[in-house]
Amino acid sequence: MAVVSTDLIEDGQLLKECILIKENTKSPIDNRIWSKSEKKQWVIGLFSGTTFLYAARTIMPLCVVAVSEELHWDKTESGMVLSAFFWGYCMTQFLGGYLSDIVGGDVVLPIAACMWSLITFWTPWFAYLSTDKNYALYIVVLSRVLLGASQGFHYPGMTSLISRKVLENQRSFTYSVVAAGSYVGTLLTGSLGSIMMDEYGWQMPFYCIGLLGISWMLLMRYMLIAKQRWRNGGLSIYSEPLNEKTGKMEQKTPVPWLILLTKPAFWSLLVGHFCENNAFYILLSWMPTYFHENFPSAKGWVFNVVPWVITIPSSIGSGYLADLMINNGYSVTFVRKFMESVALLGTALFLSLISFASSYSMCLTCLALAVACCGFHSSGILVNPQDIAPRHAGSVFGIMNMAGAIPGFIGVYVAGHILEATKSWNAVFGQTAVVCLFGWIVFILFGTGKKVI
Template sequence: MAGQYDEKILKIKRLHDKDDMAIKDDVYIPLVTKRSDLKPVEGKHWTRAERKQWAAGLFTGCAVLYACRTVTPLCVAAMAKEMGWDKTQSGSVLSSFFWGYTMTQFLGGYLADRIGGDVILPIVAVFWSMITFWTPQLAHLSTDKYLTIQFIVLSRVFLGMFQGFHYPSFSSIISRKVSEQERSFTYSFICSGSHLGTLLCGSIGSILLETFGWQSVFYFVGLCSIVWMLCMRYLVIERHRRKYAQPPSVSVSDNTILAEKFPEKKAVPWLMLFVKPAFWSLLVGHFCENNAFYILLSWLPTYFHENFPDAKGWVFNVVPWVVTMFSSVFSGWLADHMLSKGWSVTFVRKFMESIALCGTASALVFLSYTSTYGSALVLMAIAVMCCGFHNSGILVNPQDIAPTHAGSVFGIMNMAGAVPGFVGVYMAGHILEATKSWSAVFNQTAGVCMFGWLVYMIFGTGKQIV
């Protein structure tokens, strides 16, 4: 069938059979391969230009991913006012995202390690983009308040399920395609896109919210996500595949023509991992840091709306994420710089995580005692900014301790890290409903941060354990 096969003519000089029964000169052997058999070259790091292209694409992907994730926290106050939700119901809507997010972390890492994160990313992006775009329609399917909440909660669960594939997938890509000396900066740069997405959603989204209503924010963010998915799929991933796709290479040894052998995927040594304290310290530290981050991410707009009702949304929804984006990139540069100067990977990871956990905890404690808008904005910005150092600490640590299984290990770690997304966010709403006290929420969150810091300082490591 035309177009389905490529014919390659191989000229082999003096091909001998094993028994030396025949000697032939200038043997021409046709090699016919299917186009579908063309495979990308494995085991090579990206060139500098390729790393920039992929980093830019994945950075933008994290931006639209978080824009889709944070559009509901941005609009929840307006949605609650329109639909008559109380704090507990708003907490259920916000936390339901993480019910689904927890389910697919391990599966995302496993599939990324097996078939490639570049295959997974555009597929799941189609679903979480469309769910975001159609959320306003789901909210108006029924006039019954409780049925509407069920529709919104269900859509948030599915949004979380599909977004759960994203981080394990690109973590698997980075661990294979970026060298250890450049990994911290590349990873933290890509992750800083999440803060840009939150920033843009908070700024542009606040303007759309005040001008056109909360529905317009969902339409805008969903459309941007669809555009990114198409660009990533056809301008980055497809171009990379075409560049490196090639038929199995041929080697001649006596009379044997061998196809190129691709390395076999090894099973993840879970039993060995589960008895290592360093692995469990990752889970505990990530859990505690994410508990603070998700509470701030979900409840920050509500905190300012309630305590400082005259404050401009585009200010308090923007300032914390501007500084955090720079702190995330800076932490990656600082980590790579320290490694290049001879500091151990273990020390660098623990140093970055100390800034993240201790800095966030300190800012939250001070925030519980402040009463002015200016000081609250500064302390909130510091708390969120310190979270950016987590990207060069625990978040990149799976690539240190298990470089060949980074996607799967990251999936397990992020599954644990997603639990406070629904437990912590829901409990924050419940505490607010019961006590009417933001100080209780902030102090409890700071205590959890300090517990995670202590565990990681004692048991964490940057050495390969599997």
């Protein structure tokens, strides 16, 4: 049996490796972690994909005021459109993780990207497909459901890849950098999207982000994934993780769901992620509307940009700090709970303080810091499935993110209903803070960074 060197850093070895691969194309060749150069390329690629993914996701929250005025939607109908995304997003989380664990994230991600990019590009056309208000609303809601379903494959696929290709003491930083793309994407929509909307109408951001998503898919497919498969003799980059003691590839086994469901750590993961996402999705979906209503003279590019600018370093910095703490001897459990405490307690604190703020600058500061605290979630619960189930991280993450998507359609819709009934933003932010506190208590009591399955 031919043996392929695990060091692909030197370009001079590439021809030799390709010859060896062709001698044994039926073997799972790429059964190793990424080299330094490979990890850099994949991090850049996945970061870019997450950026465009969130840019596509956040266009509707940015444009919902303009769209609702043109199409005559009230707050409840706007909330239904905003929350519809998460109905679809919830449906495909487990499927995305399961398929990624089986066939590889390199197969799943490009297909999903093609779908959500095309739906984004066609959204303005969907809005004008019927002259009847109700039919037009239902069509837009359906397109948002499909957008969520196609985007539901991204994070589980990405998690499955990273869990197999990155060492445990490097995962926090790697994942936090990739996850920071979500804030960059929101920033991209809030800045350039706001300008395009003001200059060319609300339709233009949908067209541009849709094209960017298609471009990213093609670049990943033909410049990075194809390159890896050429090195592997046409095989997927997917492989089972290596056993740290024997150095051999572990055998594929089904997810032991019955055992997992008896573990308090798994349930604390679901509850904590649910509660944090409840805060994040409400802020993501309703923050532009909050500023439009309370400070109508404020510039959209300011409040759509500032929160996400400061969240990018908080996400990346939390990942660097988490890996540094682990390398300095702190337990993975302590690090995950510390990061999640900053995320959930910090978000709850600043959402509570906003009820005492009256000026535009104070409200912007409180909401920006609340969003920035959410960035620490990337090195807390978000990476935790790779700790408790490294061989099934994609599937476990899919279940976790399915639970995390529920507040997307319930919390966002309920927030719109509360606003329609009470006209009180403090009521929305107050109940969101309480949910964050509950999630923190559960994860602190039952969460762990140890492998459970």
